[in-house]
Amino acid sequence: MCGIMGYVGPQQAGPILIDGLKRLEYRGYDSAGIAVSNGDIRVMKAQGKIANLEALVDGDQPTGNVGIGHTRWATHGAPTDANAHPHTDPSGEFVVVHNGIIENFQDIKTELAELGAEFASDTDTELLAHLVAREYDGDLVEAVRRTVALSEGAYAMVVMSTREPETIVAVRKISPLVVGLGDGETYLASDIPAVLHHTRDFLIIEDDEMVIVTSEGATVETIDGDSVERDAIHIDWDAGQAEKGGYEHFMLKEIHEQPDVITETLGGRISEDGSVWLEDVAFDDAYIAGLDRVWITACGTAFHAGLIGQEIFRRVLRLPANVEYAHELRYADPIIGPRELMIAISQSGETADTLAAARVAPDHGSRMLAITNVVGSTLSRYADDVLYTRAGPEISVASTKAYMAMLIAQYLLALRLGAARGTVNEQQAQAVAHGLHRLPAAIEEVLGNEDEAIAAAAAITDADDVYFIGRGLDYAIAMEGSLKLKEISYLHSEAMPAGELKHGTLALITEGVPVVVILTQRDVYDKTISAIQEVKARGGRILAVAYDTDEEIDTYADLVMRIPDMDDLLAPVAAVVPLQLLAYHVARLRGHDIDQPRNLAKSVTVE
Ligand code: G6P
Secondary structure (H helix, E strand, O other), X not given: OOEEEEEEOOOOHHHHHHHHHHHOHHHOOOEEEEEEEOOOEEEEEEEOOHHHHHHHHOOOOOOXXXXXXXXXXXXXXXXXXXXXXXXXXXXXXXXXXXXXXXXXHHHHHHHHHHOOOOOXXXXXXXXXXXXXXXXXXXXXXXXXXXXXXXXXXXXXEEEEEOOOOOOEEEEEEOOOOEEEEOOOOEEEEXXXXXXXXXXXXXEEOOOOEEEEEEOOXXXXXXXXXXXXXXXXXXXXXXXXXXXXOOXXXXXXXXXXXXXXXXXXXXXXXXXXXXXXXXXXOOOOHHHHHOOOEEEEEEOHHHHHHHHHHHHHHHHHHOOOEEEEEHHHHOOOOOOOOOOEEEEEEEOOOOOHHHHHHHOHHHHOOOOEEEEEOOOOOHHHHHOOEEEEOOOOOOOOOOOOHHHHHHHHHHHHHHHXXXXXXXXXXXXXXXXXXXXXXXXHHHHHHHHHOHHHHHHHHHHHOOOOEEEEEEOOHHHHHHHHHHHHHHHHHOOEEEEEEHHHXXXXXXHHOOOOOEEEEEEOOHHHHHHHHHHHHHHHHOOOEEEEEEEOOOOOHHHHOOEEEEXXXXXOOOHHHHHHHHHHXXXXXXXXXXXOOOOOOOOXXXXXXXX
């Protein structure tokens, strides 16, 4: 997973490429580079963040109006200057950037080496440059086409050459690629926000397509050479949405955007009486009534959103519901029937494992519904039905507002399905609708209690380990709270069902060990209190997330983070917020790079 940029037009390409790469830095940031052509190609690249590349070109800008750029997240070869993209063939006439993995890398390398090739890097990308050069016989498009035929895997690649200096040729095989159409200038990028400040008109390149880019626009073809008619789409997003808006970090900004995200995601989809209308969900009541099971598949934070969905669908629909990690499901040979609905959840809509698992559904003749934040993403295009989350661009690698929107989307879906199956009556639907509409105000209230999370952060920042426990929906929230803490504070933490603690992990609870307990599910409240007592008896410290009406918890907890009292079914939406803030403030106290945590990337488009 890396970020790709390209530019052809009247302006100097260098600054445009670097600016775009900065906006794509969330996709990878262990090295970056650009190649700019003015007839001759100049490549400049640097290990580390894009600031290093900027320092390198400062005062020594490469000149030229055509260029390609890349920000890398290493898969083949260490993050060094030599392994940074772009890569050239030995003559320096063909230059390539690439996102993804060439699976037959070793075979190609051996073959080229046997023919006497020498390599300047350890990357699979460099091999592509060698291949394009070898295959070139006067037509760059054909050389790229033949290179693609030789290269197995899921990737996007972008090629530029001194032989055809006004053209960039790009290919998409799974990894995302868009073309931004300007006035006498054309952009290429891994995603729309990277060039949204230049243009609002885009061509989305599909799998197994090539695009030939010049300053006059772009021509799309299939990899087999058939021409493709592709209409441009116009994007209405506010580019300012992608800026920090006064907060110290994107993560904090995005946490604070959550009330608006709820409003947006609900907007126009649910009435006061609880009837739900989902614009891109095409299935009808008869299909819903015939459903036997709901599957959910996702990775990371989206999987944790699926844990909540699983519980909601079981309770609201009285249907079996299973959430499965996408990387497990894709190889699990699952038994899925045609009367079973697959829900794939992915903020980016580009996570390779989720895309693969989602495709298991159609193989079994069942329908696939995507819950995703990115309009036009690969997942949305694979899906039979799409429920967009409307969280807006999420920049922080640690996901917050997108997770929140995934929860809201699932409540809407549960109401829609429940109404058609007759498991939700009018009164219940109305009560849930009322609760959903009150959530933005409730979340504002939780954000107003940020001091409690700051105090809790100070209490655990020096800990070696933190445990998160809860039951049912609270357990699902414990999972997400623990992940957030790990991702950005690098503090070891584990989440488990409260009842599981005594079956092993209790051995690790000694004097002062912090245990975060989530207590929003009234039917199991007393059971969770028992787990708290087990912790207290060993000297552990209790940090609780509880309703503001819960006085009992004061007896047990060292610190309480409060949320407003509400329907237990909706409580996860509020309960996750103090845990997001807790993770944020621990990471801040520890002085970490919060928006770009080490070793992680926003969008994992390789397996
Ligand atoms: C990466 C990100 C996580 C994210 C996961 C799934 O691991 O670092 O924050 O939850 O991918 O991403 P998706 O775009 O599919 O929701």
